[in-house]
Amino acid sequence: MGVAHGMGHSVKRKEDARFLRGRGNYIDDIKLPGMLWLDIVRSPLAHAKIVNINKEKALATPGVAAVITGADLVPYKLEWMPTLMSDRQMVLPVDTVMYYAQEVAAVIATSRYAAADGVAAVEVDYEPLEPVLDPKKALLPDSPVIRFDREEKSNRIWHWEAGDRQGTDAAFKGSDVVVAEDIYIPRIHVASIETCGCVASWDPMEGHLTLYMTTQAPHAIRTVVALVTGHLGLHEHKIRVVSPDIGGGFGGKVPVYPGYVLAVAASVLTGKPVKWIEDRSENLQADSFARDYHIHAELAAQKDGKLNALRMGVVADHGAFDSAANPSKFPAGLFSICTGSYDIKTAFTEVDGVYTNKPPGGIAYRCSFRVTEAVHAVERMMDVLAQKLKMDPADLRALNFIRPEQFPYKSAFGWEYDSGNYQGALDKAKQIIGYDDLRKEQAEKRARGELMGIGLSTFTEIVGAGPSHTFDILGIKMFDSAEIRVHPTGRVIARFGTKSQGQGHETTYAQIIAQELGIPEEHIAVEEGDTDTAPYGLGTYASRSTPTAGAAGAMAARKIREKARKIAAHLLEANEADLEWETGKFFVKGVPSRSKTIQEIAFAAYTNHPQGMEAGLEAVDYYDPPNLTFPFGAYICVVDIDRGTGEVKIHRFVAVDDCGNIINPMIVDGQIHGGLTMGMAPALLEEIVYDENGVNLTGTFMDYLLPTAMETPKWELDKTTTPSPHHPFGAKGVGESATVGAPPAIANAVVDALSHLGVTNMDIPLTPQKVWAVLKEKGAAL
Amino acid sequence: MTQKITINLNGADVTAEVEPRLLLVHFIREVANLTGTHIGCDTTSCGACSVVLDGKAVKSCTLFAVQADGRRIMTVEGLVTGGQLHPIQEGFHEKHGLQCGFCTPGMMMTSYAFLQNHAHASEEEIRWAISGNLCRCTGYVNIVEAIKYADAKLHAPAAGGA
Numbered sequence: 001m002g003v004a005h006g007m008g009h010s011v012k013r014k015e016d017a018r019f020l021r022g023r024g025n026y027i028d029d030i031k032l033p034g035m036l037w038l039d040i041v042r043s044p045l046a047h048a049k050i051v052n053i054n055k056e057k058a059l060a061t062p063g064v065a066a067v068i069t070g071a072d073l074v075p076y077k078l079e080w081m082p083t084l085m086s087d088r089q090m091v092l093p094v095d096t097v098m099y100y101a102q103e104v105a106a107v108i109a110t111s112r113y114a115a116a117d118g119v120a121a122v123e124v125d126y127e128p129l130e131p132v133l134d135p136k137k138a139l140l141p142d143s144p145v146i147r148f149d150r151e152e153k154s155n156r157i158w159h160w161e162a163g164d165r166q167g168t169d170a171a172f173k174g175s176d177v178v179v180a181e182d183i184y185i186p187r188i189h190v191a192s193i194e195t196c197g198c199v200a201s202w203d204p205m206e207g208h209l210t211l212y213m214t215t216q217a218p219h220a221i222r223t224v225v226a227l228v229t230g231h232l233g234l235h236e237h238k239i240r241v242v243s244p245d246i247g248g249g250f251g252g253k254v255p256v257y258p259g260y261v262l263a264v265a266a267s268v269l270t271g272k273p274v275k276w277i278e279d280r281s282e283n284l285q286a287d288s289f290a291r292d293y294h295i296h297a298e299l300a301a302q303k304d305g306k307l308n309a310l311r312m313g314v315v316a317d318h319g320a321f322d323s324a325a326n327p328s329k330f331p332a333g334l335f336s337i338c339t340g341s342y343d344i345k346t347a348f349t350e351v352d353g354v355y356t357n358k359p360p361g362g363i364a365y366r367c368s369f370r371v372t373e374a375v376h377a378v379e380r381m382m383d384v385l386a387q388k389l390k391m392d393p394a395d396l397r398a399l400n401f402i403r404p405e406q407f408p409y410k411s412a413f414g415w416e417y418d419s420g421n422y423q424g425a426l427d428k429a430k431q432i433i434g435y436d437d438l439r440k441e442q443a444e445k446r447a448r449g450e451l452m453g454i455g456l457s458t459f460t461e462i463v464g465a466g467p468s469h470t471f472d473i474l475g476i477k478m479f480d481s482a483e484i485r486v487h488p489t490g491r492v493i494a495r496f497g498t499k500s501q502g503q504g505h506e507t508t509y510a511q512i513i514a515q516e517l518g519i520p521e522e523h524i525a526v527e528e529g530d531t532d533t534a535p536y537g538l539g540t541y542a543s544r545s546t547p548t549a550g551a552a553g554a555m556a557a558r559k560i561r562e563k564a565r566k567i568a569a570h571l572l573e574a575n576e577a578d579l580e581w582e583t584g585k586f587f588v589k590g591v592p593s594r595s596k597t598i599q600e601i602a603f604a605a606y607t608n609h610p611q612g613m614e615a616g617l618e619a620v621d622y623y624d625p626p627n628l629t630f631p632f633g634a635y636i637c638v639v640d641i642d643r644g645t646g647e648v649k650i651h652r653f654v655a656v657d658d659c660g661n662i663i664n665p666m667i668v669d670g671q672i673h674g675g676l677t678m679g680m681a682p683a684l685l686e687e688i689v690y691d692e693n694g695v696n697l698t699g700t701f702m703d704y705l706l707p708t709a710m711e712t713p714k715w716e717l718d719k720t721t722t723p724s725p726h727h728p729f730g731a732k733g734v735g736e737s738a739t740v741g742a743p744p745a746i747a748n749a750v751v752d753a754l755s756h757l758g759v760t761n762m763d764i765p766l767t768p769q770k771v772w773a774v775l776k777e778k779g780a781a782l
Numbered sequence: 783m784t785q786k787i788t789i790n791l792n793g794a795d796v797t798a799e800v801e802p803r804l805l806l807v808h809f810i811r812e813v814a815n816l817t818g819t820h821i822g823c824d825t826t827s828c829g830a831c832s833v834v835l836d837g838k839a840v841k842s843c844t845l846f847a848v849q850a851d852g853r854r855i856m857t858v859e860g861l862v863t864g865g866q867l868h869p870i871q872e873g874f875h876e877k878h879g880l881q882c883g884f885c886t887p888g889m890m891m892t893s894y895a896f897l898q899n900h901a902h903a904s905e906e907e908i909r910w911a912i913s914g915n916l917c918r919c920t921g922y923v924n925i926v927e928a929i930k931y932a933d934a935k936l937h938a939p940a941a942g943g944a
C-alpha cells in the first residue's frame with residue numbers, strides 16, 4: 001500500500017517517465033495512415049494588393065495534391081474567422097495582405113519536402129501598399145486606414161479606461177512631486193521550443209473531425225471550430241479536439257492561427273488527415289506575439305514620498321487583427337493592476353488598441369493578461385520617484401505598501417486583493433542579499449569608476465481568472481473543472497478541463513486528490529486535453545490551473561468524501577454525524593479501531609452500497625472562483641555593467657515569492673527558475689524588430705536571442721507563505737510570477753547603475769548596444 | 783533520385799532509399815520512427831535535435847542523412863539499457879531537470895557525450911557544454927544539477943577496501 005503525499009511534498013513527476021525515454025507524444029510525432037502535409041506560402045510584404053496567384057507550377061510539382069488560396073475559401077465562407085476578441089482575422093487574404101509573413105496560400109502534398117517544393121513554386125504578384133507601422137501615427141486623422149473591412153474608418157480598435165479621471169487630475173494638481181516617463185515594452189515572442197502545429201483528420205463517412213492540436217485550451221477550441229464551421233454542417237458533437245503533449249505554451253498556444261483552420265479545410269477537401277507544423281522562422285514571424293505597449297506613466301506624491309495618485313495612458317499595438325486572448329470585458333487585460341503593491345487612493349488609466357500592418361499581437365508571454373506591462377510600469381516608476389526624491393527605493397516602497405491588516409484590500413481600480421504581506425517578502429529578500437552592505441559596495445565601486453546597480457521589484461500579480469460575474473471568453477464563463485472517479489479497488493482516474501504544457505499537472509493534481517482523499521498519488525491517473533473525455537474547461541494560461549481546476553479537483557474530492565461518509569456510516573452501522581475523517585479513513589468518534597478506509601469504502605460503493613443510494617463513487621465539479629488570487633514577491637537584482645562593451649551582467653538575483661500554500665515545492669521552484677529566465681529574456685535580450693517596410697528582422701533564433709545556460713544566472717530563491725483566504729486549499733498560482741516580477745528588477749538595477757549620470761529611464765531590452773550608447777552619450781564609455 | 787543508405791541507430795541497422803536532401807533528423811524521426819529526437823528551429827540554434835554520432839554530440843537537423851551512411855548514432859531511445867535508466871536520465875528525474883520535456887532528449891544526448899570525456903565538471907564547464915541547447919522552461923538551474931548528479935554517479939571513485 002503506498003502512502004498519500006498531499007500538499008507540500010516534492011513528489012517526483014509522474015510525466016517524466018515517458019519524456020525521459022523519448023516517448024512523449026508531441027504533435028509532430030503523430031502520424032496517421034494516408035496523412036498529407038500542409039505548408040504555407042507567406043507574404044514578403046507587410047501591406048500589399050494581391051494581383052495574381054499562379055498555382056500551375058506548384059500543382060505540377062511531384063507530390064503536390066492541392067493549392068488553396070483565399071478565393072478558394074470564399075464559397076465556404078472560410079476566408080475570415082472570428083477571433084477570441086470578437087474581431088475577425090483572415091484565414092487567407094482574398095485580395096489584400098496585411099502583414100509580413102501572412103499566410104497567402106496553402107500547399108498540400110504527400111510529404112513534408114514535396115509541400116515545401118510546392119510552396120516555392122507558387123507565384124504571387126503583389127502591388128505594394130504603404131504599411132502603417134507606428135501605432136501612434138496610426139491614430140492621427142491623416143493616417144491610411146488599414147482595415148478596409150470594418151465600418152468604422154479608423155485604426156483605433158477600441159478605447160478602454162478605468163478609474164477616476166477627474167479625481168486623479170485633481171490629486172496630481174495637489175501633489176508636491178510629479179514624475180512622468182514614456183516606457184515602451186517592446187513586442188516579444190513566446191518562442192516555446194516546440195512550434196505550433198496540428199493534424200486534422202476528417203472522417204467523411206461519419207462527418208466527424210478529430211483535431212490534434214498544440215492548444216492550451218482544447219474545449220474552447222472545439223467551440224470555436226464549431227462556430228466557424230457550423231454553417232458547413234460540422235457541429236460540436238462531431239468535433240474532437242486532442243491536445244497531446246505540448247512542448248511549452250506560455251500563451252502562444254491559446255489563440256487560433258490560420259494554419260490550424262487551413263489544415264481542417266484541407267482535410268475536408270482531400271478526405272485525408274493533414275498535418276501542419278510551423279517552422280521556427282514562420283513561428284517567429286507570424287504568430288505568438290506579446291506586449292508592444294507604449295506607456296506614458298505618471299506618479300504623484302507628497303514630499304515625504306507618500307503616493308497620492310497614478311495615471312497611465314497606453315497605446316497598444318495589436319497588429320492587423322485583434323486576436324489576443326483576453327477575457328471579453330477586458331480588451332486591455334488586467335492592466336488596471338498597475339497600482340501594484342501600493343496603497344494609492346486615486347488612479348486612472350486609459351488604453352487605445354490600435355491596428356498596424358504587423359502580425360496580430362497582444363497575447364500573454366507567460367503572464368496573466370497584460371499584468372507584466374502593468375507591473376513593469378509601476379515598478380519602474382517607483383524607482384523614478386525614489387531617484388527624484390533621493391530616497392532609497394526600498395524605503396519608498398516600504399512607506400507605500402498596502403499593509404497586512406488592510407487585506408482584503410480594495411484597489412483604486414476596484415480589485416479586491418485577497419491577501420498579502422509585502423513588507424515581509426521585501427525584508428526577507430533584503431536580508432538574504434545583504435542589502436545595506438550592497439549599497440556600501442556600490443558606493444565604493446562608484447568611487448572607483450565601476451558601474452554596479454541594485455534593482456528592486458515588489459510586485460503583485462492578479463491571476464486565476466476568473467469569477468464568472470466578470471470573466472468570460474466569447475461568453476463562456478471562465479470556470480474550470482475536474483471529474484474524479486474512484487474505482488472499486490480504490491484506484492482513481494481524474495480528468496481536468498485544463499492542459500499542462502510542462503507544469504506537471506499529472507503530479508500536482510494527483511497530490512491535491514491525495515490530500516483530500518488520502519489515496520496515494522501513485523494510485524491516481526490524471527488526464528487532460530481530450531475533449532471527448534475531459535469535462536469542459538477553459539484551459540491553462542494566466543496561472544489559472546491551480547486557482548480554478550486545482551480548486552475544482554479539491555471540491556470534487558470533497559463531494560466524494562461526503563458520499564464516502566454515508567457509505568462508511570452504513571458499513572460501520574454508525575450515525576454519519578458520529579464519524580470523523582482522518583487522512584484516508586472514517587472512524588467512529590472516540591473508537592478509532594472502528595474505521596473504514598477510503599479503499600474499503602470505494603469497494604463497498606460498487607458492492608454493498610446503502611439501499612436507496614446510487615452506486616459508484618465519483619464526482620464532477622465546475623469551480624467558479626469567488627475572486628482572483630494575488631500572488632506577490634520581492635526581487636532584488638544586482639548587475640555590473642561593462643563600460644567597454646555596455647554588457648549587463650546579472651551578478652546576483654534573489655527572488656522571494658509568495659504564492660500561498662504550495663502543492664509541490666520542487667515544481668514551484670522549477671516554475672520560478674523558468675519564469676525568472678523568461679523575465680530576464682525580454683529585459684536583456686529579446687525584441688521583435690521590424691524595419692521601415694514592416695519586415696521582421698528577428699525571424700530566426702540567430703536574431704531573436706533566447707537565453708542559454710551561459711547568460712542565465714544562478715537564481716537564488718526563497719519564499720513567504722500567505723494563503724489565499726478564498727481558495728479551497730489556500731493556493732494562489734505561481735507559473736508566471738517570476739516572468740512578471742523579474743524585468744523591472746533588472747531594468748531598475750541597470751538604471752540604478754547609471755543614475756548618477758542622470759539616467760532616469762531606459763527601455764528594455766537592455767542590450768549592450770543600447771547601454772553602450774548611453775554610456776557614450778554620458779561620457780562614461782571606455 | 784534516391785540513394786540507399788544504412789545507419790546504425792542505437793545498435794540496429796536501418797536501411798532505406800532516401801533523397802540526398804533528406805535531413806538526418808527527418809531520417810531518424812520519420813524513416814526510423816524514433817520520435818524522441820525533436821526539432822525546434824531551422825538555424826542550428828536550439829539543439830532539440832541533438833544525437834550522438836560516433837561518440838560526438840551533433841545537431842541532426844544540420845546533417846543530411848546520407849552523411850551518416852555507415853555510421854553509428856545514438857538517440858534518446860538508446861539511453862536505457864537492460865530496462866535501467868541511464869544516470870543522466872535518473873539525474874533529470876531526480877533533480878527536476880525537465881518540464882515540458884521537449885528539449886530534454888537533446889539536452890540529455892549533449893550531456894551524455896560531454897560526460898563521456900569529462901569527469902567532476904565545474905558548473906561553468908557544464909553550462910558551456912549545454913550552451914548550444916535551448917530550454918524555455920527550466921531556467922537551466924536544475925538541468926545543471928541533473929548533469930552534476932549524473933557526473934557524480936558515472937565517475938564515482940571505485941568503492942575501495944573493506
Ligand code: FES
Nearest residue numbers: 822823828829843
Ligand atoms: S532543430 Fe534546432 S538545432 Fe536542430
Ligand code: FES
Nearest residue numbers: 881885917918919
Ligand atoms: S523542458 Fe521545456 S524546453 Fe526544456
